[in-house]
Amino acid sequence: MYDLAIIWDWIAFSVRWLHVITAMAWIGTSFYFIALDLMLRDAPDLPEGAAGEEWEVHGGGFYHTTKYLVAPDRLPEHLTWHKWQSYSTWLSGAALLMIVYWVGGELYLIDPGKADLALWQGIVISGGSLTLGWLAYDALCKSKLGETPTALMLILFVILTAMSWGYAQIFTGRAALLHLGAFTATIMTANVFLIIMPNQRVVVADLKAGRKPDPKYGKIAKLRSTHNNYLTLPVVFLMLSNHYPLAFATEYAWIIASLIFLTGVTIRHYFNTLHKTGTGPHWTWAVTVLIMISIAWLSTFSGNETYEDAAAREMTPHETRLASAAGFEDAYYAVVGNCSMCHAREPSWTGIHRAPKNVVLETEADVARHARQVYLQAGRSHAMPPPNAFEMDAEARAQIVAWYRGTASE
Secondary structure (H helix, E strand, C coil): CCCHHHHHHHHHHHHHHHHHHHHHHHHHHHHHHHHHHHHCECCCCCCCCEEEEEEEEECCEEEEEEEECCCCCCCCCCCCCCCHHHHHHHHHHHHHHHHHHHHCHHHHCECCCCCCCCHHHHHHHHHHHHHHHHHHHHHHHHCHHHHCHHHHHHHHHHHHHHHHHHHHHHECHHHHHHHHHHHHHHHHHHHHHHHHHHHHHHHHHHHHCCCCCCCHHHHHHHHHHHHHHHHHHHHHHHHHHHHCHHHHCECCHHHHHHHHHHHHHHHHHHHHHHHHHCCCCCHHHHHHHHHHHHHHHHCCCECCCCHHHHHHCCCCHHHHHHHCCCCHHHHHHHHHHHHCCCCCCCCCCCCCCCCHHHCCCCCHHHHHHCHHHHHHHHHCCCCCCCCCCCCCCHHHHHHHHHHHHHHCCC
């Protein structure tokens, strides 16, 4: 049974790998078509109904692309649809969220210091918030606000900020930022699946039937595509945030997450303008740098509890079970003696401002809560502690393995 932890970790790694690959494909395709659309040029010999053309060179070959405002008079039988990149990214991301934050919810999702929730309640909030977020966003887009894109974007920013704060009041810092990314990514993929693709199918069906497509479908899809354009980079940041405690384990992590959405606007505005005019507004980089400096400053405000507060906190049933297993005392002292100089609420190792991955290993509850991580990182592998920092002897590692194996029979 103890090897289940290894199998489960490899499943999580494999799904994460898939998620990164599909995200690269989706983002790359999205950015390419945005750039292509903005770089289109007029030409005297354009076919009827064409909006522009672009010549490109890549890999030793030349490519000639022509864009039609609606579609050409004759639609070819073969038509490439760019949709699976988006669907695969969301599906693999949803699977990863379930593996890490639902199955591993006792450690990664629930923060007893913030909200007294059962794991099932946290899971319901996790999944429910993603669904309700899309419904609210979709209703706003279909309202009169859809006619004023700037106002709609401002309201969307307010909603994302509110969600960032709300998640931070319930979940761990790591889960809060990741869920904000999932909340945003759900909106983006739903835009593709429920709005953009159905509208394109209507247009194609009209063309095949010899009818003139209504241009409103293109207008609606364009609005959603624009939102996806500006939301992409913040989602990537939020995907990566769980690796950096200075982003998620601080008092103002929810503000950091909110500010990142502004950098998505400034950076994409630069490149969108660059592709369209040949020159990007350089002020956007100055604004982006100022925002990132503000984020770095906010990250210095620690929201971690003190050692005394942690020691006084009552263990959860999950922590109690693991701390009661045979061999825990030996494993606890092995961990504290080898890991706590870095994995502390106030690390003593020079140059470390926050515990790596915000994994704190000082109290008995700390070690019990991170049992699987300790087992995999310091018991079954030699990933921790780093060999150039501290040498953990074989006996200490064996004590960790023996304790964790014992928990499987508890």
